Amino acid sequence: MKHPILALLLLVTTWTFAQSPRREWQLTHNWKFTKGDPADAASLTFNDGSWQTVSIPHDWAIFGPFDENHDLQVVAVTQNNEKVATRKTGRTGGLPYMGTGWYRTRFNVDGFEAAGQRVNLIFDGAMSEARVYVNGREVGFWPCGYNSFFFDVTDFLHPDGQNNLLAVRLENREQSSRWYPGAGLYRNVHVRVTDRVHVPVWGTYITTPHVSAEYAAVKLQLSLENIKTGSEVIVQTDIFDPHGKVVASRQTIQKKFQALPHEQNITVNAPMLWSPETPHLYRAISKVMVGDRLHDQVETRFGIRSIEVIADKGFFLNGQRRKFQGVCNHHDLGPLGAAINKAALRRQLTLLKEMGCDAIRTAHNMPAPELVQLCDEMGFMMMLEPFDEWDRAKCKNGYHRFFSEWAEKDMVNMIRHYRNHPSVVMWSIGNEVPTQCSSDGYKVAKFLQDICHREDPTRPVTCGMDQVTCVLNNGFAALIDVPGLNYRAHRYHEAYDKLPQALVLGSETASTVSSRGVYKFPVVKKADAKHPDNQSSSYDMEYCSWANLPDDDFVLADDHDWTMGQFVWTGFDYLGEPSPYDTDAWPSHSSLFGIIDLASLPKDRYYLYRSVWNKQSPTLHVLPHWTHPGREGEVTPVFVYTSYPEAELFVNGKSYGRQTKSKASPQHRYRLMWMDVVYQPGEVKVVAYDAAGRVADEKVVRTAGKPHHIELVPDRSVLAADGNDLAYVTVRVVDKEGNLCPNDQRMVKFQARGAGRYQAAANGDATSLDLFHLPQMPLFNGQLTAIVRAADKGGELVFEASAPGLPKARLVIAVK
Ligand code: GAL
Numbered sequence: 183m184k185h186p187i188l189a190l191l192l193l194v195t196t197w198t199f200a201q202s203p204r205r206e207w208q209l210t211h212n213w214k215f216t217k218g219d220p221a222d223a224a225s226l227t228f229n230d231g232s233w234q235t236v237s238i239p240h241d242w243a244i245f246g247p248f249d250e251n252h253d254l255q256v257v258a259v260t261q262n263n264e265k266v267a268t269r270k271t272g273r274t275g276g277l278p279y280m281g282t283g284w285y286r287t288r289f290n291v292d293g294f295e296a297a298g299q300r301v302n303l304i305f306d307g308a309m310s311e312a313r314v315y316v317n318g319r320e321v322g323f324w325p326c327g328y329n330s331f332f333f334d335v336t337d338f339l340h341p342d343g344q345n346n347l348l349a350v351r352l353e354n355r356e357q358s359s360r361w362y363p364g365a366g367l368y369r370n371v372h373v374r375v376t377d378r379v380h381v382p383v384w385g386t387y388i389t390t391p392h393v394s395a396e397y398a399a400v401k402l403q404l405s406l407e408n409i410k411t412g413s414e415v416i417v418q419t420d421i422f423d424p425h426g427k428v429v430a431s432r433q434t435i436q437k438k439f440q441a442l443p444h445e446q447n448i449t450v451n452a453p454m455l456w457s458p459e460t461p462h463l464y465r466a467i468s469k470v471m472v473g474d475r476l477h478d479q480v481e482t483r484f485g486i487r488s489i490e491v492i493a494d495k496g497f498f499l500n501g502q503r504r505k506f507q508g509v510c511n512h513h514d515l516g517p518l519g520a521a522i523n524k525a526a527l528r529r530q531l532t533l534l535k536e537m538g539c540d541a542i543r544t545a546h547n548m549p550a551p552e553l554v555q556l557c558d559e560m561g562f563m564m565m566l567e568p569f570d571e572w573d574r575a576k577c578k579n580g581y582h583r584f585f586s587e588w589a590e591k592d593m594v595n596m597i598r599h600y601r602n603h604p605s606v607v608m609w610s611i612g613n614e615v616p617t618q619c620s621s622d623g624y625k626v627a628k629f630l631q632d633i634c635h636r637e638d639p640t641r642p643v644t645c646g647m648d649q650v651t652c653v654l655n656n657g658f659a660a661l662i663d664v665p666g667l668n669y670r671a672h673r674y675h676e677a678y679d680k681l682p683q684a685l686v687l688g689s690e691t692a693s694t695v696s697s698r699g700v701y702k703f704p705v706v707k708k709a710d711a712k713h714p715d716n717q718s719s720s721y722d723m724e725y726c727s728w729a730n731l732p733d734d735d736f737v738l739a740d741d742h743d744w745t746m747g748q749f750v751w752t753g754f755d756y757l758g759e760p761s762p763y764d765t766d767a768w769p770s771h772s773s774l775f776g777i778i779d780l781a782s783l784p785k786d787r788y789y790l791y792r793s794v795w796n797k798q799s800p801t802l803h804v805l806p807h808w809t810h811p812g813r814e815g816e817v818t819p820v821f822v823y824t825s826y827p828e829a830e831l832f833v834n835g836k837s838y839g840r841q842t843k844s845k846a847s848p849q850h851r852y853r854l855m856w857m858d859v860v861y862q863p864g865e866v867k868v869v870a871y872d873a874a875g876r877v878a879d880e881k882v883v884r885t886a887g888k889p890h891h892i893e894l895v896p897d898r899s900v901l902a903a904d905g906n907d908l909a910y911v912t913v914r915v916v917d918k919e920g921n922l923c924p925n926d927q928r929m930v931k932f933q934a935r936g937a938g939r940y941q942a943a944a945n946g947d948a949t950s951l952d953l954f955h956l957p958q959m960p961l962f963n964g965q966l967t968a969i970v971r972a973a974d975k976g977g978e979l980v981f982e983a984s985a986p987g988l989p990k991a992r993l994v995i996a997v998k
Contacts, residue, residue, distance in 0.1 A: 202479035206374045209287055209348070211237045215366070219282040224315035224349040230286050243279035243365040244519025248951045250768035252276050253356050261576070261614055261648060262728060262761075270764055272771030275362035275757035276951075277519075279309075285350045285367050291343040291375055294336070298378045300408075301339060304332040306369035306551055308352055309520065315349040325584045326592050327354075327363060328513070328547035329568070330599050332374075332383045355579035360570065361512050361773075362757035364520020369550050378408045379477035381470060384598035386482040387443070388466060389640050393488040393500065398453040400430070400486070402466055403443040409472055415439045416471040419446055424454055424462045439472075455500050456485030456604040458540040461561035463604070485558065485604025491642045491664055493684040497746045499563070499607070505739045505747030506563065507795045508541030509534060509777065510690055512756040513549065516780040517942035517954035517969065519757075522550045525908040526969075529897060531560050533778055534753055537788055538795025543689070543749040546570035546613040546646075548596045557605035564603070565644065565689075565749065567610035568596050572626055574616040590633055597637040609634045610689070611645050614668055618645075619652035624661055631662065646689040648728070654680050664746065669693065671734045678744050688738065688748030693729030695762065695774035696720045698785045698946050699924050699963030701806040705819045705857070707731070707849075716763045716770045716949050720786045720805065721821060726761055732787065733848035736794055750791070755780040760948050772948040779946030781967040782910060789823040794852060800870075801825045802879045807924040808866050809886045818861035822854040826870040826878055831856050834864035840871075887917035889926055892983050892991035900996045901938070905974035908941065909995050913983050914965045924964045930985045932957040934970050937977030937997035943968040961985075972997045 214233035222228050253274045258264040291301050303321075305312065310327025313320060316338035324331040339346050354365055374383065385405035392399035402419060409415060414437055421430040432448045446468075454462035463483055470478040490498040497504060515526045527550070534542075541563040544553070548568055557564050572589070575582045593611075600606050611630040617623040627645060634643045642663040650673045653659035665681050666689025667674060674686045695718040702711075702719035711724040718724045725731055729751075738745045755776030763770035772780050777787045789803030803823040810818060820838075822829050831838040831854075841854040849855065859866075863885040872878040893914045901907040915926040934940040934957075942954040945962035952959050959966050970981050976998050984990040 203476065204374065204376045204380065204478060204480070206372055209238070209289055209371045209373060213238055213240070213285050213287045213367070215240065215242065215283065215285050217242060217281060217283045219351070220284070223284045223286070223351065224320070225318045226347055233286070238285070238367040238371065239369055239521040239523070240366050241364045241368045241519035241521040242283050243277040244517075244521065245955055246277060246953045248276040248769070248771060248953075249278070250276055252278050253280055255357050257357075260616070262726075268765045271766060271768040272760045273361075273758055273764060274359050276768070276771040277362060277757065279363055279365040280354050280356045282351065282353045283366055285352075287348050288345050289348060289373060290345065291339060291373065294339065294343050294375060295341050299336070299375050300334060300378055300380060301336045302332050302374045302376075302383055303335050303348070304330065304372040304374060304383060306330050306371070306522070307548070308350060308367055308369070309354060309364050310358070311353045313351040315347075315351075317347050325588055326548075326581065329592050329595050330548065330551065331595055357577050358579040359577060359758075361759050362514055362520070364514060368520040369522045377477045379470070379472055380407055381405060381468075381478050381480045382407050384595075386466075386468070386480055386602065387598075388482055388484040388602050390486050390488065393453065393455065393486055396452065398450045398486045400448045400450055400466070400484075402446045402448065402468065402482070404446075404468060404470070404480070405443050406439070406470060409439045409441075411439060411441065413439045413472050415444060417444050417446060417468055418471070419448065419466050419468040421448060421450060422465040422467065424464065450486065453486040456487040457499055458561035458563060461485070461559055463558060482602055483558065484602050487604050489607050489641065491685065491746075494744050496685065496743055503743075504540075505745065506541040506687070506749060507539055507747060508543055508563070508565070508749040509539055509753030510543040510545040510749045510751050511753045512545060513547065514757050516754070516757070516782060517944035522552060523906060523908060524552045524556070525906060527553050527556055528560070529782060529908070529910055530754060531556055531562060532897075533782065533784065534562070535560060536796070537777070537792045538797065539753065539791070541565070541747075541749065542753070543567060543610070545690070545752070548592075551599070554600055554603050554605060558603050562605055563607045564605045565608045565610050566596060566600055566606055567613060567646070568592055569612040569615065572612060572615045572617045574620065576616060589630065593630060593633045594637060597634060601638045607641060608664065609638070609641055609643050610666070611643060613646040613690070614648040615645075618647055618658050619649050619656070621656065624656060624658045627658055628661055644687055644689055650677065666690075669729050671730050671738055674738055674745065678742075685744050685746060687746040688735055690751050691730075691735040691748040692725070692732050693751045693775055694722055694725045694731055694787065696722055696724065696785050696787055697774055697948065698779045698783055699807065699965070703816070703818070710762045712762055716760075716767055718762070718774045721819070722787050722790060731848070732790055733852045736852050737848050750777065751775050752777070754778050754782065755946065755948070763948070769949045769951050774948055780948070781944040781946040781962075781965070783912065783946055783965055783967060786821075786823065790852065793823045793825045796825070800879060802868065802870050802881050804866060804868050804881050804883050807922065808863070808883045809924050810861055811925075813861040814863070816861055817857075818859055820856045820859045820866060822868050824854065824870055827873055828871040828875075829854050830869045830871075831859070832867040832869070833859060834862055884919070884921050886921040886923045887919070889915045889923045889988060890918040891916060892930070892985060892988055893920070894981065894983060894991050894993040896993060896995055898995070900998055901972035901979065903937065903972055903974055903976040903997045905972065907972040909970050909979075911968045911970065911981060911993060912965060913961070913968055915961060915985070915988065922964045926961050926964045928985050928987070929958055929960045930966065930983050932968050933982045934979060936980045937973045937975060938970050938979035938995070939973070940981075941969040941971040970995065
C-alpha cells in the first residue's frame, strides 16, 4: 500500500466491520454442589453424581433451617461499649452459612489454543476463602468473600478446549462476621476469552479532568498486555453519547510501544452531566491494533461529572453543593439471601429513589457489580467500602487474619473494578476498625488511603470512625480526606473545630429501630428500649444507646454548611444483628434498623425521611393505624410525617387542633405530633396546609372491619422472560372497604404456575423462623411480600394466595 492516507482509511473501515476478538459468557447452569469437604473433589475423576444440581448465583445457607446454635457467638461487642461476654443469638442470622462447600461445573472454550487466545475466569464474589481448581490443578486462592477477583486459566485448560472442569472450594469459619454473610457462589462467574494481545480485566481507566457546560476533557488510559516492546500500536476510540450517537473520536498511534498504559485525551462538547437526577451515561469503544491486526475491542461505560470537597463548604457535584441523603445497606436481599439478583436490587433502589435517597454506602464490603451498574443508571452516589476490620479483630475469625497479606490486593481490585463508574464518588477504607485507637493506627490508615490516591487520584477517601475521642487526639481523623463520624451527633461541632479538614460526614447515622406496624405505649423516647415481643415501636422514638433519632441528623445536615449529609443505618433490614434483641433473645435474628423491612415494605420511618428528602412530590403520612381493639378511651398519640409545615388533626370529626413545625425540639422540627389523642374506633383525618396557609392535602385512616379478602399488589405487571426477573407481590388482608387489617397474622399459602415460579416470601417480622423459600408465610401485621420469578419463556404467570377463612386471591403477570 503506497498511499498512507488510503491505507489508514482502509484500516479504519476494516476495524469498523471486524468482529470484536473478545467474547464473554457466564457460567450459570449445571453446577454441582455439596456441603462438606470430600477428598479429591477437585479431581477430574471424582464422581459428583450424588451432589445437588444448582444454578448460580446460589446461597447455600438461605434455605435454613434457622437455629440459635448456628454460629452462636459468646462475645462482648466492645464497639457497643460491652465489657462482659454474653450469648449473641442470631448475630449472623441463625442460618447455616458456616462450614465448607464445593461447586463443580464443566465448560468449553472452543478453539482458544489454535487462536493463541487467553482465557480468564472472573468471580464477582465467592463466600469465602475461595480455592479455584481447573482440570484438577489449583489455579488460585482469594480469601475475601466480597471482592471480585480473576485468574488467567489459559494454561490449565485442555488443549482442545472441551469439557474443562472448574471446581471451587469455599470455606466459612464460625465467628467470621457480625451479620449474615451468605455462603457459596452467591455472585456471577464469567469466562472471558481475548486475543493474546488484549486489554486486561479492569484495564481501562476513564477520568474527566475538566468538566464544564461547554466541554469535558475525557482522559482514557488503556493497559495493554502481551505487546512486544517497540511494536507500533494504534488505538481508535469512539465516544457514544447517552442517545447512542458518536460525539467524539480519537485515534492515537504509539510508534514504539512501552509497557505503560496507552493514554488518550478526548474532548466532548456540551456534555450531558451525570448526577442522581440526570444519570446520563456515555460509552467509549476502543479498538486496539498492532501492526495491521485488530487485537481487542473494549467498551467502557462512564459518566461526565465533577466532584469536589471544600473545607467549611462541603461536597460539590458538578459545582453544586449537596448533602448526601444516603443509606447504608448490607448486601443480603432479605428472603433471597446473598444470592445476587439484579431485579431485586432494582426493586430496592426504586423504593429508595422514591424516598428521595440519593446515595448508598456499601456497608461494610465490596458490592456486587450489578449494584454499581444500577446506581450509575438510576442515579445514586456511592461510597464503596472494603473492610469492617483491619489488623485488629472484631470477630475471632474475621478479615484480620488476612489483612497484612491481602489488604492491598483487595483495595486494588475494588478500585480498579469500579473507578470508571460515575456513581462512585468516594472510597471508604473501613468501618469502625478497632485499629483507630491504636497508637500507630494512623499509619495503617495512611497506607490504605495512599493506595486509593495512587490507584484513583480523583476521588476523596473517608473512613467510618466511632471512637471519636481517640481519633481526634491521635491524628487518625486528621489525615483522612473526609472525616466520617459514625453516630455521635453531639460531637460533630467538636470534630469540626478540631480537624484541619473543617468538614464532617455522617458516614453512619441514626440506628433508630422499629418494627413495621408495631406501636408501643406510652410513646417515649428511649435508648435500648425492649419489649416482651422482641419488637420495637414504629413511633420512631427508639434507638440504640450509641445512636440517635433521625431528627438529630436532619438538624446537622440542615444547619451547617460544613456537614456533608449522611448515610443512615440502614435503608433495608438485613439478616443478623437483631439489636436491641441480640443477647439471649432468640428467635430474633434479623435487624430492626431498616427504614424498609426485610419484606421490602416501607416502615413509617420511610415517610419521615421522604418528607425531608423528596423535593419532587409532597409527603403526607399518618401513624399509627387506627385499629386498636381494647385501647378505647386510652391516650394514643398521632404522628404526621409531612413535607407541609402545618396540619390539623380530626378524630371522628373532633378537632385536636393545628400543629406547626417548630424548633422546640428536633422532633417538633420534623414531625407533627398530637400526644394527647384518645383512641375511639372510627377515623383519623389530617388536613395539611402549605406555607401560604392554604389547604394542600388530606389523609384519612380508618378502623378496619372484619377481614374480608386478600389483596395482591404486584410492583410490576410485566416481567422479562429471562429466567431472572422478579415481581414483588404485596399480600394484604383487608376489610370489605379495602382497609388494611393491621392485626391479622394468619398463614398464607402460595401457588405460582405458568411462565414463572414462586421464589420466596418474607413478612418483615425479625422473630419469624418461617423459611423464606417454602410457599407459605404468616402475615405480619396484615402484610407480607411474596416474590415470583419469571421463566425464560414468555406467557402468563399465575400467582395465587389462599388463607383460612378468606377467598383465594389470584393475580396474572405477563412475562414477555
Ligand atoms: C455500627 C456499625 C454497624 C452496625 C451498627 C448498628 O456501629 O458500624 O455495622 O453494627 O452500628 O447500630
